[in-house]
Amino acid sequence: MNIDWEWIGTHFDDMWTATAEHLALTVLAVGVGLVVAMALSLVALRWRPAYAPITWFTGILYTIPSLALFTFFIPFFGLSLITAEIALVSYTLLILIRNIVAGIEGVPDAVVESARGMGMTERNLFLGVQLPLALPVIIAGIRIATVSTIGLVTVTALIGQGGYGVFILRGIRRQFFTETLTGTLLSVALAVVADLLLVAAERRATPWARRREAV
Amino acid sequence: MIRLVGVSKVYASGDRPAVDGLSLDVAEGDIAVLVGPSGCGKTTTLKMINRLIEPSSGTIEVAGRDITSMSPSQLRRSIGYVIQQIGLFPHRTIAENIATVPRLLGWNAGRISRRVDELLEMVDLDLAMRTRYPAELSGGQRQRVGVARALAADPQVMLMDEPFGAVDPIARGRLQDLFLELQQRLRKTIVFVTHDIAEAIRLGDRIAILNVGGILEQYDTPADTLRQPANDFVVDFLGSERGLKRLSLLVIGTVPLEHGPVLAETATVDEARRVMADHGVDWIGVGGDGRLDGWVPAADLDGRHDLSGLSLRRFQSWLTVDASLIDALDVVVTSRTSVAAVFDGDRYLGMLTAEAIARAIVQ
Numbered sequence: 001m002n003i004d005w006e007w008i009g010t011h012f013d014d015m016w017t018a019t020a021e022h023l024a025l026t027v028l029a030v031g032v033g034l035v036v037a038m039a040l041s042l043v044a045l046r047w048r049p050a051y052a053p054i055t056w057f058t059g060i061l062y063t064i065p066s067l068a069l070f071t072f073f074i075p076f077f078g079l080s081l082i083t084a085e086i087a088l089v090s091y092t093l094l095i096l097i098r099n100i101v102a103g104i105e106g107v108p109d110a111v112v113e114s115a116r117g118m119g120m121t122e123r124n125l126f127l128g129v130q131l132p133l134a135l136p137v138i139i140a141g142i143r144i145a146t147v148s149t150i151g152l153v154t155v156t157a158l159i160g161q162g163g164y165g166v167f168i169l170r171g172i173r174r175q176f177f178t179e180t181l182t183g184t185l186l187s188v189a190l191a192v193v194a195d196l197l198l199v200a201a202e203r204r205a206t207p208w209a210r211r212r213e214a215v
Numbered sequence: 216m217i218r219l220v221g222v223s224k225v226y227a228s229g230d231r232p233a234v235d236g237l238s239l240d241v242a243e244g245d246i247a248v249l250v251g252p253s254g255c256g257k258t259t260t261l262k263m264i265n266r267l268i269e270p271s272s273g274t275i276e277v278a279g280r281d282i283t284s285m286s287p288s289q290l291r292r293s294i295g296y297v298i299q300q301i302g303l304f305p306h307r308t309i310a311e312n313i314a315t316v317p318r319l320l321g322w323n324a325g326r327i328s329r330r331v332d333e334l335l336e337m338v339d340l341d342l343a344m345r346t347r348y349p350a351e352l353s354g355g356q357r358q359r360v361g362v363a364r365a366l367a368a369d370p371q372v373m374l375m376d377e378p379f380g381a382v383d384p385i386a387r388g389r390l391q392d393l394f395l396e397l398q399q400r401l402r403k404t405i406v407f408v409t410h411d412i413a414e415a416i417r418l419g420d421r422i423a424i425l426n427v428g429g430i431l432e433q434y435d436t437p438a439d440t441l442r443q444p445a446n447d448f449v450v451d452f453l454g455s456e457r458g459l460k461r462l463s464l465l466v467i468g469t470v471p472l473e474h475g476p477v478l479a480e481t482a483t484v485d486e487a488r489r490v491m492a493d494h495g496v497d498w499i500g501v502g503g504d505g506r507l508d509g510w511v512p513a514a515d516l517d518g519r520h521d522l523s524g525l526s527l528r529r530f531q532s533w534l535t536v537d538a539s540l541i542d543a544l545d546v547v548v549t550s551r552t553s554v555a556a557v558f559d560g561d562r563y564l565g566m567l568t569a570e571a572i573a574r575a576i577v578q
């Protein structure tokens with residue numbers, strides 16, 4: 001198996017385009033996933049009996065093979081971005097909801113009691129206290145969701161949505177090892193970079209936790 | 216200022232009431248301490264006053280208004296609230312923590328900043344603390360921030376649930392001192408919960424002794440409670456050393472002092488011998504006109520005509536007029552002369568004897 005350096009040298013433009021596509025698909029999926037997960041988490045936090053069915057349902061979604069999920073929606077939305085994103089978003093929900101709920105419930109009771117006792121409204125409490133304090137756990141969920149979505153996006157090439165999967169698929173079809181390897185390595189590299197950026201974002205968003213480590 | 220009328224609370228999961236028909240009046244500027252064994256409903260009672268818990272029946276008024284006539288958040292912003300675990304916001308700096316209620320009330324930044332400085336000073340914390348996070352403070356410092364935060368919007372009423380329960384005894388003593396000193400100045404109406412009877416006696420203007428089921432056994436001043444416990448439960452709860460606990464409440468100023476065996480420099484040795492015999496002591500104090508210069512043992516008077524020119528010994532055992540009788544007793548029983556000289560500033564007021572203290576106990 002030889003690596004065709006010349007092919008690599010002449011395909012940087014394609015790689016950039018694929019990177020942009022791959023990133024866009026990922027960001028959209030995690031972004032929409034976060035909004036949906038936040039809404040479902042709020043329901044579960046407000047009304048605890050809803051938590052079990054919500055995790056049960058999103059857990060089932062998580063176990064459906066991605067190819068099957070794409071195939072299921074193709075009759076409705078065709079080989080479209082919507083089909084791709086429905087599947088990608090579905091896979092982020094379980095991990096995001098679990099971490100949002102765990103993060104919010106992990107805020108110490110005394111902190112919540114003193115916040116209410118000082119006259120914060122439920123909205124003040126959620127946005128000003130619970131959410132910021134849950135951030136490390138929520139971002140941990142976003143990291144897992146992002147990394148696994150980046151891996152999954154390679155499959156969306158099957159329904160013509162671009163990304164690194166294009167290299168991988170084409171390489172397999174043409175039995176051109178260099179192209180498949182390029183797509184795979186780029187996907188791994190993007191996942192690593194995204195994860196590191198999210199770690200950095202978490203540190204920026206939680207200065208109090210950093211200061212405590214220093215003490 | 217705070218009035219509870221027939222307040223009861225039955226929790227959904229409880230078979231008997233946590234609080235049963237409690238009526239209580241707290242006068243403006245008073246500290247009412249709720250004290251009683253664990254599970255007697257102290258926390259439940261406190262939380263009903265700021266509506267963290269809704270009573271099953273009865274009414275509660277704060278500053279003449281039924282608390283259900285206000286929204287809970289509006290009510291709570293007007294009441295300072297301090298809990299044992301403090302509940303500082305770990306993600307906010309000390310200054311931001313203290314600013315919580317003023318921010319909710321919409322004060323402008325300048326006013327908030329000035330108020331934060333003022334409060335830090337009030338609770339004896341360095342202004343450098345402003346930018347620290349709670350995790351960087353000691354337990355005692357955090358509790359001070361908790362108190363400052365509760366005082367931030369200058370509420371008339373404060374609710375405090377075992378606020379000093381989690382700190383070591385030395386820090387607790389300091390916090391209690393600070394608390395009493397602040398209260399002298401601020402005159403808040405305070406409901407203070409503790410399970411420690413000594414703390415209740417020390418801090419309370421009145422103490423409400425609660426029994427399991429939230430039953431009020433006695434509501435009285437600490438001195439009256441110690442002198443006349445309402446029933447066996449209260450006697451048990453007050454524990455041993457009731458007399459000594461009362462002494463800790465009385466100050467020297469309330470006890471009549473004796474002039475003592477004290478004469479002016481110009482008095483003769485014969486006079487001195489007579490005074491010593493009258494008092495049954497073997498020493499004589501020298502002074503006059505609100506002064507007490509010192510004392511000499513009888514033996515030093517041999518061969519002299521009057522009390523001038525003696526080398527006087529200083530009284531090791533002296534007290535100020537605002538000391539408690541328990542401190543006075545300690546000084547008296549350990550002193551060489553069995554009395555303590557009492558001063559008001561530099562002015563000599565008289566001698567305190569063990570007998571005078573004993574009379575104060577039985578009174």
Ligand SMILES: Nc1ncnc2c1ncn2[C@@H]1O[C@H](COP(=O)(O)OP(=O)(O)O)[C@@H](O)[C@H]1O
Binds near residue numbers: 227259
């Ligand atoms: N949220 C609750 N649900 C059910 N029972 C409670 C709740 N809070 C307190 N209790 C019960 O009410 C009683 C009084 O509790 P509490 O007011 O916390 O007592 P204290 O503060 O004097 O220790 C206890 O028997 C306790 O178990």
Ligand SMILES: [Mg+2]
Binds near residue numbers: 259
């Ligand atoms: Mg309690």
